[in-house]
Amino acid sequence: MELNSNIPEGPMAQKWSSHKTKIKLVNPANRRKYHVIIVGSGLAGASAAASLAEMGYQVSCFCYQDSPRRAHSIAAQGGINAAKNYQNDGDSVYRLFYDTVKGGDFRAREANVHRLAEVSVNIIDQMVAQGVPFAREYGGLLDNRSFGGAQVSRTFYARGQTGQQLLLGAYQQLSKQIGLGAVKMYNRHEMLELVLVDDDDGQKHAKGIITRNLVTGKIERWAADTVVLATGGYGNVFFLSTNAQGCNVTAAYRAYKKGAGFANPCYTQIHPTCIPVHGEQQSKLTLMSESLRNDGRIWAPKTKELAQKVRKGELKANDIAEEDRDYYLERKYPSFGNLAPRDISSRAAKEACDDGRGIASTGLGVYLDFRDAIKRLGKDVIAQRYGNLFDMYECITGDNPYEVPMMIFPAVHYTMGGLWVDYNLESNVPGLFVAGEANFSDHGANRLGASALMQGLADGYFVLPYTLGNYLGKQGIAKAGKISADHPAFDEAEKSVRDRIDKLLSIQGDESPRSFHQRLGKIMWDKCGMARDKQGLTEAIQEIQALRKEFWSRVKVLGEDGELNQELERAGRVADFLEFGELLCRDALMREESCGGHFRSEHQSMPEDPEVKAGLISEGEAKRDDENFAFAGVWEYMGDDVEPKLNKENLVYEEVHMATRSYK
Amino acid sequence: MKLHLKIWRQKNGEEAGKFVSYELPDVDEGSSFLEMLDIMNEQLVGKGEQPVAFDHDCREGICGMCSLVINGEAHGPQRATTACQLHMRHFKDGDTITIEPWRAKAFPVVKDLIVDRTAFDKVIQAGGFVTARTGSAQDANATPIPKPIADKAMDAAACIGCGACVAACPNGSAMLFTSAKAGHLNLLPQGQAEKDQRVMKMVSAMDDAGFGNCTNYGECQAVCPKEITLDFIAKMNRDYAVARVRNFFNHAC
Known part of the structure; x- marks a missing residue:
């Protein structure tokens, strides 16, 4: 697996602006010839779909809910960070960047984080222009509050419903484009497979998806010039989490099984x-x-x-x-x-x-x-x-x-890990872009509060509209719209989806998908939750393997394929969680250090450590190992029931000096 | 606690539905209403019977996906509470609970307790937005908004689009939903440029989608889990009247 982060040259503060001047553009008259698929309609998906449609691309957007307005971004309560410094309390792009890198326990990619901090200010402008009713002071100007991991007040909020208001803002902008016919919206459609097609550059490019219509059960094929996954996080692998019931890893995991690297799955935020x-x-x-x-x-x-x-x-x-x-x-x-x-x-x-x-x-x-x-x-x-x-x-x-x-x-609340992406938010599979919580890039090993909304909107509004055009521009206009859903790659992908559904329905065992999910969650929480150790993780891997075997021989999925069938939907998602849970534990086992949301009991500060003696940190704090683990662990699928291969993207810190995190 | 449930079962939009009775022997009173349904469905699966299909997602009262009429009331007996936030401690041992889907012409039943609410999306698509192309915004603090206006806009914007207002209305009217969005945007300075067009287009889309008229029953306000008030309907009626008049004179000259 080749992992080129494609970080632009130049000083940190100028990377994004100089990158934007150098990347390919698509002429406005040509944009309508390209078809973009966006899976997910949360902050990242909806904002990307609306923005790309405004620019003139043909966009199709898919969500499993009955309306794009219900995506789980809606549940974020507290706020969204932006380096506006409206409080005159010393905030700046650099401070937000610094806090996010430090908060992420030095496991995020610096260049991405800096860009996030830069565009944070544009997000607030954009959302206010759309009529998001942020909290205001009596003078009529925007109010701020503070959040964890920061010593300034940079969080904008709309009562305790900031996620709802931002999502509805993006949803309304998306709705306008749907009304104009510029976005085709497919509600109650679940992506079950990613389709890769051979390109003349010798690589396989992401050129479509297979979905199941959750009302009729119809399996459908969709071809496009590029695919964006904005499908959220995988916290529901723990069964009990703050995620919505439908949140799942299926889209991301299908992409992983098609060759996309899965980075740092063990970074889960509690x-x-x-x-x-x-x-x-x-x-x-x-x-x-x-x-x-x-x-x-x-x-x-x-x-x-x-x-x-x-x-x-x-x-x-x-x-x-x-x-x-x-x-x-x-x-x-x-x-x-x-x-x-x-x-x-x-x-x-x-x-x-x-x-x-x-x-x-x-x-x-x-x-x-x-x-x-x-x-x-x-x-x-x-x-x-x-x-x-x-x-x-x-x-x-x-x-x-x-x-x-x-x-x-x-x-369990948020997952920092996700599909590996480069600076352009493109995965190692060409033409496959990943945005929002579904990617791994910005939060390192721990996300600070009010930064998820910021990242989702940054990716969708201010990154993808540039970098997606760069990919399409490089592909060239001759290739625009050339792949159709009749391509043999779609036959194969559709067949694998059908086979899996048939298999799930044919077992007719004696235990419900929900019960298997609950059992998986218990293993994950007990052995791969807030504190992890080698023995527990080794046991967890074995237990999950056994549970998976049991699932495929004993699961009971009632009902038929050609109808609305919530049991079948759940069974498919649980089946993927049962594989993904093992990957998560493997990553946690591999990472012989403690950092951010990943805490290995073997690696904590002891009374004899110099930092503890100096009073910088307390005993029992997470102990990072920068010498051996300053990398993103990117897993490559090698086959069912075969150990996946670990690839590494080394993380280099030019701006922020790697140090033990102290909040004393 | 022991419960007796009467639940609406309907295979799909074409076939007729009916109430079916179920007994639940042991429900924890700390469970939520939807967890109670989960438990029932697990029991049904155990017996090889089709579980009851119902819409739900966030289970924290914000996504607006859950949509149950419980004992004749949209979202059940608790004021300002969605069905997913309703807890079983509000029921008694031995209670009979009736559960139905939203019933309205514009919300056809898809299966069991699930209805199709895309009519709401259509109303928003017609005009429930402020046109602000990505990247075109001025500084967020360039236009101060008086706090009372921002707060009032937020009161309206709190709508979760669940459709309880339509389900509770004897006319199946979507006035509370539509007026909440029109009110939110028409109150703000950012929404002024499209104010007239917005209200006219949204009202027209609402009528086209098959929602009924408002005759001031006020049931919508009573069931709204976010306590959106009839004031917004009054405001939308005013905005609509002004827009029509302005529109008439614009065309006349």
Whole structure:
């Protein structure tokens, strides 16, 4: 596998602008001759589809939901970062770039991150122009709040529904293009295969997809000049996550099986502030926005004895005296306090619970307390800032957070890993572009809050419209629209899709797809969750292999192919998760270090380490190994039940000095 | 808790549907309503019976995909709560619960509890946007927007497009949905240039899609999970009237 990151020459701050002046353009009259397929209609997919259609390309966009407006970007609550420095508090493109590289624990590609920081300012302009009702100050100018991992206020927000408002902005722009006929939108269509066609350059190029119409069951072929995957993350491999029920890895995994490299699958983000698990029947976990950490204080009881009393219901949180509370983030990370980055906050919560100081009936929870903020600012101010989040919490748990502290626990939330892409967001398969959470490039081993919305929109609005044109321009106008869906490559791809569906329906075993998914999730969470070790990962790989075998002999998929069949949809997604979960564990096993969201228990700071002795970091923090692991681990598919091959993209840091992350 | 469910089953859009009864012996009261349906479906699969198809995705009340009429109310008995955020602690042991799909001419049933809501997309495609080509925007702070106006626009923009308003309306009208989007954009300075065209085109698309007229029942406001108010319908009626008059005189001269 050849991994050329295609990072432009020149100083960091000028790479993107000089790249834009050098890449190929497609003449406006020729654009309509090219057909672009976009899979996914979230922030990245919708913004790319709308922008490319405005430029004149023919665009087809596919989503599995009943409308593009429902993509999971909609659920992001807290905000979107941009280096506007409207608060005059010292922000700049460089600071946002620096914070993101550091927050990503030095495992992101610097050049991509710098570009992200540069275009962040354009995103806010664009979204405001589209009528996104961001929060404003009384003077009418935009308001900001702070988020984890930053010491400036650069986060723009629309109450606790920023993702919704941004997605609806992009959806409306997309809708306009659909209404004009410039985008053909296919709702309730799921991509089940990527089609590669031999090109005269000797390589296979991505030239189409196979979909299943989720209403009629019809399998269809779609040919195009280029394919964009904007299909989101794979957090649902853990079964319980904050992802929507339909989020899946299928599109990305199909691309991987066709030769696209899958980078850093082990980088999964465990979000520190979710509502704790309540029982076996649970289907999803609900996030409470990180923005709550602006005013909420996180704590656990100081002693095991007190925690035990709380768990038994003998003691209420409000009855625990101030001196018996351990505000552990403020204690361990005084300069960032409750706004320490997500990976660090999550692990600190786990530590407290492992120590027997967890609350909630399961012992898996800590408090997020607004008592002091309400005392300081008044209930009205808190209600204005977080009203809808408080209502949501009460709706789910039955507790009123104005009166009793919230209970929170970390949950799988976002996946930094994804398909490998170069600087142009093109995968190693020519003509296959990957945008948003589905790619791996910008967040390294840990994503900072309010950066996912920024990345999705950056990719769709301000990167792909340039770099996709570069690919098409290089292909040349003679090739435009030349591949049709009658090409033999489509026959083969369609057949493999049909065979798989037939196989799933023919087994008629005795266990539902959901049950297999649940079992996979348990293995993943127990052995590849917040803390991982060699033994657990080795066991997990074996257990997943066995579970996969069992799935293919015992799964029971009711109903038929030619109808709306949610069991069949789930079975196909679970089948891919059962392969992908193993890949994730392999990556975690290979990465003999701790970084960001990937924590290997064998690699943590010890009391004798110089940084600990110097008071820079505490004992038990993630310990990176820059000498041996400063690379993106890119997996290459070698065949079913064959060990995949590891390829490496070495990460070089020109601007930001690699250092131990300290938030003390 | 033990529950008795009466659920609408319909194989597809062509065939007639009917209510079918199911017994659920053991439901955790901490479960959500949709988790209760998951459990029921798992039981059905175990018995080799077809599970009930229903739409759902985010399960946190924001995507707008879930669409159940529960005991005759769109999204069920809790105020300002989508079906996915409804929890079983609001029901009692031994309750009978009736579950139906949205019922409206413009939302045909696809299967069981799933309906087709593409009519909503059509309304947005007609004019529910501000034309702002990618890359053409001025600085975000160049136009200050008074906070009360931004807040009011946000109240309208909170709509999740679930369609409960249509399902609850005896006329199957989409006025609350359409007025929420028209109101959000028409309130903002960015939306002024297309204000008249927007409201006229959206109303016309709404009529074409087969939605009924508004006769001020107010059921839509009562069931809206995001508590969008009838004020926006009044505003849209005003905007529409002004747009028609302006349009008439523009054509007259």
